[in-house]
Amino acid sequence: MPKPMALPITPFAGFGLGLRKPHYVEFLERRVAVDFVEVISENFMVDGGKPRQILRDVRASYPVALHGVSMSVGSADGLDGAYLARLRALVDEIEPLFVSDHLSWTRIEGFSSHDLLPLPYTDEALALVCANIGRAQDALGRTMLIENPSTYIAFEGADMTEWQFLDAMCARSGCGLLLDVNNVFVSATNHGFDPIAYLNGVPHERVRQIHLAGHSRGQDMLIDTHDQPVPTYGTCTRMSCRCSGRSRR
């Protein structure tokens, strides 16, 4: 039997916000001037109760992007079927604008780190990530967006740069990109590459969403803490917006 195609991403342009607990009351009580909200998928992949009801209520008034942190598309032992089934149930109920996760791994052989761990940009990793994204898109019936990570380790013996990896990943798996400008800046600073070369190298036509966030300065490197004001990033942001001309957070 032929395999059904994953649903393509509907065109959308607008400004969104990451919806967190402190925002719930405001979003439920009045119209907030955003075009969409983004939530952490796992916070709502629960059986029921208040969190799921809040998401239903918010969805009644705003388009919602589901942004995951635990799919682990870089796991060498593949994806978690139970996780995919729960995410599919949430996707079917919420009918999200986008479904995204990170170019990273969090889980291996039953251990879950709950952190976005780095991948070496090798041919082996590329083949594995593309196979995992393909399985996820089949399970979800949707084209996914994959976000570039902040990383603190650069692997020796890489076969390609991160932007070359992203380009090949999009071409092979058909996924789109969630371009996180903060993550480009953090990784470029930590590993000494040129962020402009990165932004020139990613496949612009695949960028469907942009993240802006803040970071902290650690002892030896920048850390993606999401707890600081968003810097202007200057050229990076302007280039990123030109990349997509679409939605940004």
Add this chain to the structure above:
Amino acid sequence: MSLLALQRDMRAWLVAADADAASRYGSAAAAGLLVYQNTYRAQLVACLEESFVQTRAWVGGEAFHHAVVAHIERVPPTSWTLDAYPRDFPATLAVLYPDDPEVAELAWIEYALGEAFVGPDSATLDVGALAYIDWDTAKLQFTPTLRLRALTTNAPAIWSALFAEEAPPAVQVLPKPGAILVWRRDQVSLFRAIDCTERDALLRATAGVAFPDLCAELVEVHGEHTGITRAGTMLGQWLADGLIVGVTILQR
């Protein structure tokens, strides 16, 4: 090195600070590996601190932190969701505090309240429907959020006082071991301490024993008058609590 080997090494570094595993990432990775290990541990610490606020208040911040560190070393996380990580913490506390059973009981109450909060939705039985129920053939259906645990201390009273930011009572060992049930009604997680008779009845009823058979068992143990009275009282309490979400009429 294969991707699988790299990921096993990272796991060994995060869980056990395995220096050999770290060295295979190369010397240039040392600072980055520390960032990842710090984030891994900080996430788990924050998860347990947020999940066990009253338990932390009861044992004190420093003692709680020692328990958290011991738990992180004893039980690496396995689920895709951090919501599952608190599940085994009461068992760690039972090991660390063998002479203070209220500590693990407090922690279980907090974990169970959190679990019920995001448990499956169900509608409480409409009181108007009760008039049409033939109780002689009724089998009760309970909310899927219901959880039961043995209880040996006044941990529920301690939890309630701490939650209300009042001075908690001194620990008391119950004259007879009892139990505690936790469930969610509408959007609110609730708990109630119960005796062993109610615990046994709930265990039998949730296992599928029909209500008339439950009554017969109570009559056998407590005599006709007390048994029937107790069955009626418990049923009324379960309905008032919103524990019952349906009644199946059995064909006999």
